[in-house]
Amino acid sequence: MSVLDLLLGERQSLIEKRLALHGRVIAADLAAELGVSEDTIRRDLREMAAAGLCRRVYGGALPPAAETTFSERTGTNTERKDALARAVVPFVAAGSAIFLDSGSTNLAIARALPADRQLTVATNAPAIAAALIDNAGIDVIQIGGPIDRKTGAAAGAKALLDAEALRPDLCILGACGLHPDAGVTAFSFEEAEFKRFVALRSQAVLTAVTNDKLAMAAPYSVVALSRLDHAVLEADADGREVEEFAAAGLRITRAALTAARPVRRTRNNATS
Amino acid sequence: MSVLDLLLGERQSLIEKRLALHGRVIAADLAAELGVSEDTIRRDLREMAAAGLCRRVYGGALPPAAETTFSERTGTNTERKDALARAVVPFVAAGSAIFLDSGSTNLAIARALPADRQLTVATNAPAIAAALIDNAGIDVIQIGGPIDRKTGAAAGAKALLDAEALRPDLCILGACGLHPDAGVTAFSFEEAEFKRFVALRSQAVLTAVTNDKLAMAAPYSVVALSRLDHAVLEADADGREVEEFAAAGLRITRAALTAARPVRRTRNNATS
DNA sequence: GATCCGTCTGCATGATTGTGCGTAGTTACG
DNA sequence: CGTAACTACGCACAATCATGCAGACGGATC
Numbered sequence: 001m002s003v004l005d006l007l008l009g010e011r012q013s014l015i016e017k018r019l020a021l022h023g024r025v026i027a028a029d030l031a032a033e034l035g036v037s038e039d040t041i042r043r044d045l046r047e048m049a050a051a052g053l054c055r056r057v058y059g060g061a062l063p064p065a066a067e068t069t070f071s072e073r074t075g076t077n078t079e080r081k082d083a084l085a086r087a088v089v090p091f092v093a094a095g096s097a098i099f100l101d102s103g104s105t106n107l108a109i110a111r112a113l114p115a116d117r118q119l120t121v122a123t124n125a126p127a128i129a130a131a132l133i134d135n136a137g138i139d140v141i142q143i144g145g146p147i148d149r150k151t152g153a154a155a156g157a158k159a160l161l162d163a164e165a166l167r168p169d170l171c172i173l174g175a176c177g178l179h180p181d182a183g184v185t186a187f188s189f190e191e192a193e194f195k196r197f198v199a200l201r202s203q204a205v206l207t208a209v210t211n212d213k214l215a216m217a218a219p220y221s222v223v224a225l226s227r228l229d230h231a232v233l234e235a236d237a238d239g240r241e242v243e244e245f246a247a248a249g250l251r252i253t254r255a256a257l258t259a260a261r262p263v264r265r266t267r268n269n270a271t272s
Numbered sequence: 273m274s275v276l277d278l279l280l281g282e283r284q285s286l287i288e289k290r291l292a293l294h295g296r297v298i299a300a301d302l303a304a305e306l307g308v309s310e311d312t313i314r315r316d317l318r319e320m321a322a323a324g325l326c327r328r329v330y331g332g333a334l335p336p337a338a339e340t341t342f343s344e345r346t347g348t349n350t351e352r353k354d355a356l357a358r359a360v361v362p363f364v365a366a367g368s369a370i371f372l373d374s375g376s377t378n379l380a381i382a383r384a385l386p387a388d389r390q391l392t393v394a395t396n397a398p399a400i401a402a403a404l405i406d407n408a409g410i411d412v413i414q415i416g417g418p419i420d421r422k423t424g425a426a427a428g429a430k431a432l433l434d435a436e437a438l439r440p441d442l443c444i445l446g447a448c449g450l451h452p453d454a455g456v457t458a459f460s461f462e463e464a465e466f467k468r469f470v471a472l473r474s475q476a477v478l479t480a481v482t483n484d485k486l487a488m489a490a491p492y493s494v495v496a497l498s499r500l501d502h503a504v505l506e507a508d509a510d511g512r513e514v515e516e517f518a519a520a521g522l523r524i525t526r527a528a529l530t531a532a533r534p535v536r537r538t539r540n541n542a543t544s
Numbered sequence: 545g546a547t548c549c550g551t552c553t554g555c556a557t558g559a560t561t562g563t564g565c566g567t568a569g570t571t572a573c574g
Numbered sequence: 575c576g577t578a579a580c581t582a583c584g585c586a587c588a589a590t591c592a593t594g595c596a597g598a599c600g601g602a603t604c
Contacts, residue, residue: 028590039591042590046591046592058589059589
């Protein structure tokens, strides 16, 4: 047999390859195939999940959440995002023109916007534009260009050109991370460029982030905390972190408490 | 039968995909198809509904309210539009770049496009772009500009400028009317302008229309019949009208018959 | 060469999870 | 208002899982 004695690392990278190829792996199958016990496989999978290389599910594993598309993310934590969205609404003045960045939290904000304010909303995310069409009180402007599958939005050169025509009263940034030192950050270079460009053209900049993005720093910087006018956080955001932000001079608004559900565990990866 | 052992997460994301594709799922059908009990499906649906991934209804589930954006029209005749969409798919060559115009029929086409063709799809309708994001085999290009609430798409000067960058292999027009003399027509001037502009830049032009648009002429002309390469009509389109189109030199394809059925009551007639 | 030490592995155990089934309650529809 | 389809809930069972422990293996040290 070719695969009887594999080093630990080899086995894991083989699992990883198999995962990418098939889109899923089953613990029992892997054990039989690699000639080790299911226990060992489970240990591998657990370890890989902790490293973000896969998502653990009953019976095996699936590709990591990082590879999940935009629409898959919209389904998670909806209640929290809705609560955040409701807290953002008061910041949107009647008659104003705002830019609503991509992101699942911002999609929730789009849905929460009332119909009685005669707003103009520009967005680079088709899903947000589509959600806004039903709202009779909102004029929608779509930023064009190639759509990035991960973010579900346009963020390239074309989008930047389109955005040049805007000078929004308010920019609601979608943040991949919000960190006391790093400020607002994003997962990709182009995305960060675009966000920064729009933010700097706006009269005010606001972001609403769920707890899992708090104190996270993604690789690319969008804007420093000092350029951010307001942050909307969850009701149960970690107090210590909130204080750090406040100390940095950031104005903070907390969302109202959501009715706690008996949480029937949604699918996340292990966030310790 | 084909897939007996799906991991939990897979089953749910499969249901999610099916939901996006068909606009609804039926618990009993899913159970039979996935080889699990209805109970399990119901549990899945309940869980997904709690996560905001679907809306639970008696007998099955529907997409979350977000996807009902165009609800007035998207919701009507879905069966017929799906059938039309399936008939259009063969005209979309692998590797080609197409323009997919706005309209609820074209949204059905977007959902029907397979993932294995490496397509580039440009569209002026955010709802279509949003629907396509899930398709891993498709690069999406969004035409920007202010979104017209009636059509749910960009069609103004900005959109025209954006479209100038395109030279599609195939243009799938959304028609407000298809008439033997008037050709393809639209309800608004700007819309017609835009459609014509894109159609004239395309190698081939195709349109798929439901019966209610057959032999209808809207106020503004898009292109003459002679400029249209192909029309996809319903299986039960009026024969006399179809002959008129054929006599005008238009190539016609008829969609397959749909087994029209309501959401429930699928018990007896097993000839699906 | 003998011994120690850290890591990897497999096994046993008790806990957890997913599923199907029975039963009783609810809903749509004629 | 009755019926059939659909649904929720609790239970039982099997599969899967996490954890602790012991043995195997390799490298380092004496």
